[in-house]
Amino acid sequence: MSDIAVLGAGPAGLMTALKAREQGHEVTIFEASDRVGGMAASFEVAGQRVDFGSHRLHPATDPEIMSLIKSLLGDDLQTRERHGRIRLKNQWIGFPLRTLDMIKHLPIRFSGAVAFDTITKPLRSSRTSDFESEIQRRLGPTVAREFYGPYTTKLYGVDPSHLTTELSNRRVSAAGPLHIIKNAVRASRPEGRIFYYPRRGYGQIAESLAETAIDRGVKLELRSPARQVTTKQDRVEVTCGNTSIDVNTVFSSIPLNALIQTLDPPPPAELVTAIDRQRTRGMLIAHLVVPRSQYTPFDAHYFPGLDITTARLSEAKNYRDGDDPDDLTVLCAELACWVDDEIWNLPSEDIGQLVEEDLQRAGLPSTGHVHVEVRRLPSVYPVYEHSTVDAREVIDNWLHEPGRVVSLGRQGLGVPDNLHHVLAMGSRGAAALDASGLINQKAWQDSLSEFAQHVVQD
Template identity: 35%
Template sequence: FYFPYMRKLWGLAPEDLAPTLARRRVSGSSLPKLMRKIFSQLPGLKSPTTGKFYYPRKGFGMICNRLGETASAAGAEIQLGARVEKIDIKDNRVTGVSVRRGDVLEHHETDAVWSTLPLTTLITAAGDAVPAAVRDAAASIRYRGMILVYIVLDTDQYTEYDAHYFPELEVPISRLSEPKNYSAASEPRGRTVLCAELPSDPGDQYWGMGDSELGEALYGWLRDCGLPNSAKIERAFTRRLAHAYPVYDRDYQRHFDVMDEWLTGIDGLLTFGRQGLFAHDNTHHALAMAYGAVDSLRADGQFDAARWAAHRKEFETHVVED
């Protein structure tokens, strides 16, 4: 299962991947841990909270919306549709940031930038302030892209399962989920949505395909696997993520260390999150990083680097939960 699945997901042969990937993504990474995981699922030994996920009634987006509403109520200004063009750095200190909104380029003077941008994007935004060795390191790491292919079907339920995994290389998608099955909710009646995860990078054959074409291709792949194919596709649409997963090849760590050392030395600049720390994690891990960053900000507005370093050590213990 794992070898072809990893080859599909990362676009690399398993032997070209770093061992760190297994430690960060496999919770049963040793025999004792694996045995504890197995026994924790047995009747009578299973905790009442083990393996429970609570899904918002209207989907995961409700979590993001509520966080945004709470931030706005506290005085934050959220600018959507804004693209960071440049981060100004002088004498190893942040001095400003330029943001493009449509045709308008806005410049803001600031002494602090907290970024969850992909590392490669952040390094590019820092411009001429970046040493050549750091630029070379950024050019040597990569992220794996992902196309989320959604199809709306005119049926109450596609299957009874919330997720299907596809290790076969002959099937381009890696996972299929049916969000309606995540909870006991039955709405909307007479309709369900499937979400397929298609590992793909900008410029490859799938990235250039249209939404309807991808939707029809997806339905064909499912049919070839023996899954239902009788419901009508009402609509197909996609979301394309160029930086879905950090790729842990055998050399990624030394390149990351070069970038991390330089970024850590820039006063006022903080990078965190999955893309910002090149980390494999879940949403609750990403939120833990945000809480750690806030915890490191002292009441006088100064950033406690030692406290943040301690949080970084804790982040390194995170293991992806599926």
């Protein structure tokens, strides 16, 4: 019998554990916090279940993973129609973009410039070296300047010309303006803009994965942060919280900088420096409790403009038909920032006020909120800068030679991936184990190459 430890009970860790258990391994998950789900968890604010920002399960989910989620959630997994808005050129446009809506609401000069960019696409140079020039090449200068430029700066905290094409390839699926138009035509039909969402919040996916894993014999230890991972010749000794166990292989889905601090023997100094240099952008998640049944009928408002600090505002109730209280609604504002920015440590009420001012600037009504709760996610977006390409190469080489400690998941690989991507990672990680609980390096390296093709869905 082989033993496996999994660090972190987010979606990646839970899926790894479930699949490894199904293959007959003894599995223990260690989670630092008091709940499962990581960034994809749900929790209560003022008696209403809410998420860490707007979360949707996308139709792009691999069919095998989709059928697992459907079997876990049954009727609780609802098929919903996206109903968002984006603020472009001081106008509200339906999001995802829809053809008629674009024609009606986009200023004619803007549409004309986009049409010109579309016609002249073949004339643009195919040689691009950064996020900005790649988006200009694919979508034209107008969309790059008015939408992707400011939104990328807002989310990543740097000018898009400092970011690599790897990030544009992973983050932006549209190959050209015609692709956007094709998507807009599809989204004009209700069935072309669906997503899936659990009745009790996005975290219900992780919760049901955890329940099933436990039913099948996985041990889950909450409030057990990883403290030490000591690799010996034929096993690994893992100490998390107050528990120590010996295992054959460790899967880690915790942030890489946390993992390397636990490693004994310590990792090469070059790797420690590389991980330290790879910056990640943090995010404030501010929940505003509003004493009325609905703020707007929209599920999410997107604010690409740099005149507004909030990047997105979502209203949890509008994502589902659930058992939400009638007399209040909870809004969620996402504010990307660096952890050493002044805003990071502002009191909750001040952040609530800042969001109110943002909404006012966008022409939305005051929420009249009566309570604010702020959660701080220090590491949401990996920032792929030109200046750290060499650091990422060092990290990548290490990830490709995992030995008995395998790092995966969004923060374990330093990628901006969706939930369905990290579930695939967990599944592939477990599949790469042999009967004695050792990782097949070649199989895992092949999987890493496949993960590099993931494109984020927004």
